[in-house]
Amino acid sequence: LGEEQGSWSTEGLAGSMAPDGTYTASAPSAEAGVIKVSVGPLTGAARVRVIPPFPWTYDFEAHDGEAPPREWIHATGRYTVRDLGGSKGLFRAADNSVARRVRTMIGATNAANYTIEADVRATERRRQMGDVGVIAQRYVLVLFGNSQRIELHPWQAADEMTVRAPFTWKADTWYRLKLRVETLPEATRVQAKAWPAGSPEPDAWLLEKVDPIGHREGSPGLYSDAGSDIMFDNIRVYANR
Numbered sequence: 001l002g003e004e005q006g007s008w009s010t011e012g013l014a015g016s017m018a019p020d021g022t023y024t025a026s027a028p029s030a031e032a033g034v035i036k037v038s039v040g041p042l043t044g045a046a047r048v049r050v051i052p053p054f055p056w057t058y059d060f061e062a063h064d065g066e067a068p069p070r071e072w073i074h075a076t077g078r079y080t081v082r083d084l085g086g087s088k089g090l091f092r093a094a095d096n097s098v099a100r101r102v103r104t105m106i107g108a109t110n111a112a113n114y115t116i117e118a119d120v121r122a123t124e125r126r127r128q129m130g131d132v133g134v135i136a137q138r139y140v141l142v143l144f145g146n147s148q149r150i151e152l153h154p155w156q157a158a159d160e161m162t163v164r165a166p167f168t169w170k171a172d173t174w175y176r177l178k179l180r181v182e183t184l185p186e187a188t189r190v191q192a193k194a195w196p197a198g199s200p201e202p203d204a205w206l207l208e209k210v211d212p213i214g215h216r217e218g219s220p221g222l223y224s225d226a227g228s229d230i231m232f233d234n235i236r237v238y239a240n241r
Contacts, residue, residue, distance in 0.1 A: 007038045012070065013048065028052045032070040051108045055238035060088040073105040084121075089233035094125050095226040102226070103135060105219040107237065112137055112217040115180040118235040119197045124171035125228035132230050135221035137181040141192045141207070142223055143169055152179075152192050152207045154215070163207045167194060174198070174233070181215075182240055188214020197234075 008017040012033030014026040023035060031050045036043065049071045058069070060081050068075040068090060082091050092102070114136060122130040122145050129145025140153040150167035169175055174197035182189040191205040220237045224230040 004039055009036045010034065011036065013050075015050070023048065025050045030056075030069065030071045054111075054114055055236065056107075058090075058235040059233065060090065063088060068104075069106070071106075074102055075104045075106075078102050078104070084231055084233065087233065089119075089231050090222075090235075092224050092226050092230040094123075094130070094228050100226050102224050103140075104222045104224075105135075106222065106235075107220045109219050110217050111219055112183050113181070113240050114220065114237060115178065115240055116220045116235070116237045117176065117178045118222070119174045119176055119233045121174045121231040121233075122171060123229040128227045129171055130228040130230045131223075131225035132232075133223035134177050134179050135219070135223055136179045136190075137183075137188070138215035138218035139179065139181055139190050140223050141177055141179040141194075142225075143167060143175065143177070143194060145169075145171070145227065150192075150194055150206065152190060152209060154190070154209065154211050161211075163209045165206060167206070169194075171228070176201070180240060183214070183216055184210075187212045188216065190214075 008021055010017060010033060013031055015024050017023055029052055033048055034045050035048050036045045063081045066080045066082060068079045079090050079092050081088055116134045116136045118134050120132040122132050131142050131144045133140055133142035142151050148168050149164055151162055151164040154161045176195055176197045178193050180191045188211045190209045192207040193202055193205050195202050222232055
């Protein structure tokens with residue numbers, strides 16, 4: 001095709017394309033879509049995510065439609081945005097299939113030194129409660145419904161690395177989760193707590209771990225094992241203070 005110039009276009013993106021194929025976001029806000037190029041008879045496309053710097057807040061009140069944010073990974077078809085009893089939030093229906101355990105990534109894989117907080121809730125279904133949690137820098141904090149405990153997983157397959165404690169929590173009740181990860185020169189410090197939403201935050205961390213072979217970076221995210229309906233709301237992600 002020699003020196004023929006490509007024709008660029010976008011789909012679902014608010015920014016602009018330069019003739020050389022450079023995409024410029026319209027504002028420092030999250031978005032996702034497709035960039036397309038045509039050169040003679042040839043066409044190509046690539047998916048694009050725009051991830052702004054911290055802090056982020058998701059309360060879903062101004063969210064348009066039922067689909068979860070487009071820039072999230074492993075969210076579409078699993079979660080919907082709906083009214084959860086007076087305010088909008090993220091909902092996942094009970095799922096007894098092999099796909100019931102879902103990790104949804106909501107940011108860039110190279111994020112580090114940040115905190116994620118979220119309000120979480122699980123229903124009870126046939127005397128079963130689902131499991132719900134948050135992810136920061138590849139560490140997963142989970143409230144387990146049936147066993148009434150809280151666990152911090154550096155690597156879920158390696159149980160000897162898990163930190164856990166009893167935690168009594170009720171169905172159909174909101175709880176606040178907080179997970180903070182700090183990358184140190186020769187280790188990674190992970191701190192976590194949980195408490196009833198709307199109550200004062202406890203001063204002390206409930207779970208702590210200094211991981212000598214720690215994860216150095218990783219996307220924020222959400223975790224759900226939907227043995228019953230699962231809900232998230234008031235998600236915040238921000239750089240450590």
